[in-house]
């Protein structure tokens with residue numbers, strides 16, 4: 001790793017001289033837990049696996065460099081020495097079984113050595129047994145959802161979305177140091193404990209990656225895969241979705257905050273308290289205005305990516321809700337759409353939202369933009385609808401002809 | 402290319418029936434002549450190359466700086482997707498078919514391709530396919546934006562553009578299969594008397610093997626995208642878990658096509674280099690037989706390595722190990738080829754005209770892509786860099802500095818035969834140096850970006866990645882503009898330039914150099930005798 005630091009220093013000195021560096025104007029600094037400015041190598045490893053990968057890469061690079069110098073040393077010597085302009089006459093050998101065998105067998109041995117070196121790491125990466133904490137990461141278009149399913153913190157569950165302000169992306173505000181790799185809710189884990197990550201997805205394939213951990217695992221809709229890491233250093237580590245997942249693919253970062261054991265326990269307690277506080281009082285009587293206010297928040301967090309803040313969507317992929325017949329018609333239809341989703345489209349089921357949230361977002365969509373039904377969908381309506389059978393849901397949620 | 406208009410053709414050789422081409426547009430529409438069809442393929446692929454290049458510049462423009470400048474993210478994804486599809490299916494593959502059409506009959510002493518009329522049809526199918534791809538940008542929802550790999554279920558979400566893309570690929574696939582059947586039949590049945598398989602020029606060998614690969618895998622691609630189509634419109638759920646399907650199955654099927662596909666794009670390039678290096682070293686190709694065996698082993702191995710594109714989907718450790726070992730094995734025959742070329746150069750009497758410059762450039766830069774390929778083959782490292790810019794760098798080193806440079810090398814080498822004129826050597830050399838320098842400026846920094854964790858296919862990125870992206874963008878524009886030099890050289894050679902004899906290159910060998918330049922409209926109507 002000493003070598004890498006040294007190379008990085010040289011490059012840091014050399015590149016600005018070359019670079020038409022667009023970002024130089026803003027004096028960019030390294031992102032803590034994310035990429036360094038003009039980083040040349042893999043990130044400093046934070047897990048055992050990542051250091052094995054780091055070393056493997058260095059060894060591979062070294063072997064390749066030696067072969068490179070040897071082979072191209074010969075070639076360029078020939079290029080300079082065996083020229084017609086220097087009066088070199090062509091020799092007329094054109095085969096040699098011994099030489100052919102040699103340069104088949106020697107590379108064969110080299111690749112066997114390389115493969116042998118890597119095998120141990122492959123097996124270690126696959127061993128997800130005996131985890132201390134298991135967290136399920138679900139990819140959505142376009143955010144991540146996390147559920148702590150086993151171990152300390154079990155039951156904690158939240159969404160995690162990009163928190164970089166729009167103005168920074170559009171160039172209307174200076175970009176922060178964590179630009180593009182910052183989220184509203186970070187995944188928090190304790191240091192030195194084995195964390196197993198289950199990945200899955202709601203809609204299309206995403207991939208969960210944190211370079212400093214040497215972890216990348218596709219999140220496949222309808223299937224669960226797993227991977228693991230054991231962070232050795234406290235800190236915040238950053239990555240992002242690595243599998244093309246549609247238009248906002250570049251905007252769904254992953255941030256893992258590694259805390260000390262004690263801080264982690266504290267965090268878990270806070271979360272539990274917060275979750276209890278967030279639970280809506282089941283006996284509360286909601287007014288239409290309260291539902292709309294609440295619904296606007298739910299909409300902004302859950303629906304805007306597709307249907308847009310204007311409610312106009314981006315047809316034909318994502319239809320408008322503003323002016324939509326379904327939205328303004330009888331309550332049962334939009335309720336069914338939200339509970340059931342629309343099979344085979346990006347419109348997923350949102351029945352994991354609470355009754356209040358669903359009622360609120362529907363009240364909001366029915367009374368916003370050009371929509372003016374003037375009524376409210378009550379949490380009790382949702383509760384009743386949750387008892388409908390599949391046939392009824394399918395029928396009510398079907399697309400209007 | 403009016404060059405094959407054989408104005409002088411009447412004066413020599415055959416005196417029996419009509420042998421000049423008809424004139425006007427209908428000549429090109431109706432032609433069954435392998436040289437005309439070769440020319441059509443080459444121009445078609447060049448136009449697609451420029452189209453795909455413009456899309457690439459659109460990508461690099463957006464990535465010049467962090468932040469969203471020019472395109473919305475959806476359109477950006479359309480650019481990356483269509484850049485890939487157009488370059489692979491519209492530019493590189495048809496360009497090699499163009500070479501095959503021009504050269505295989507000339508190199509084996511045959512009068513034309515075996516199925517001349519089907520040959521016409523295979524070319525003209527490409528035009529509607531290309532039109533579908535281009536039109537798809539203008540339909541509601543725009544072109545497909547699911548990446549050139551069209552992974553399901555993202556590809557089942559797209560709009561009409563995706564359907565047009567699927568149809569385009571069906572048509573191009575049919576065209577490739579027909580072209581391949583033609584090539585296999587021609588090579589196996591129409592070689593001049595005395596030309597045994599093991600005396601056949603390397604370019605024909607590599608194409609024979611490539612054609613078999615194409616026939617084996619194009620139907621697999623057709624199957625995969627047809628399943629996407631029925632998932633989209635006919636209620637099937639091949640790739641939808643909710644209906645009992647599996648999204649990862651798409652990737653298995655796609656890459657069973659996709660990995661041989663990358664060899665389809667490089668084996669004929671190996672063939673071209675195996676002609677150019679001996680010609681300019683004035684020395685016979687070293688290890689002809691081992692070249693044939695190496696090419697065949699690469700082709701066979703290419704069928705058992707597909708899942709190295711899928712290490713992060715989560716396969717069992719035994720699967721990862723198998724695909725890692727098999728992939729690393731491919732380095733061996735590939736290495737043999739490189740060693741053979743260098744041994745051919747060794748103690749030769751070399752000159753460095755443009756074809757040779759591109760060939761040496763090919764060997765040098767392609768090998769770098771080979772090394773990064775070896776690094777990517779190591780599963781743990783691959784998991785770290787998969788879907789990052791490292792992979793983008795890797796495959797552009799083998800596809801641009803590999804396939805494309807070989808195509809340039811071959812064009813400069815054979816253009817005197819095609820047009821009857823020597824190209825402008827000064828401009829050719831300028832094209833080479835500009836290309837190789839800008840190529841490296843564009844793609845070398847991408848290795849660093851990938852190692853540092855920048856994913857591919859994103860329109861915006863962390864500011865720490867900014868400098869290398871800016872450098873890459875500058876390089877890309879330089880590389881794009883350099884290709885206009887190539888256009889000028891080709892147009893100049895077609896229009897005029899020093900007249901050349903049958904064999905303009907001192908060290909060139911093969912039957913194509915025994916016919917006049919430009920090659921008359923009809924050649925080898927009586928088969929030559931090969932000793």
Ligand SMILES: [Cu+2]
Nearest residue numbers: 206207241245
């Ligand atoms: Cu994603």
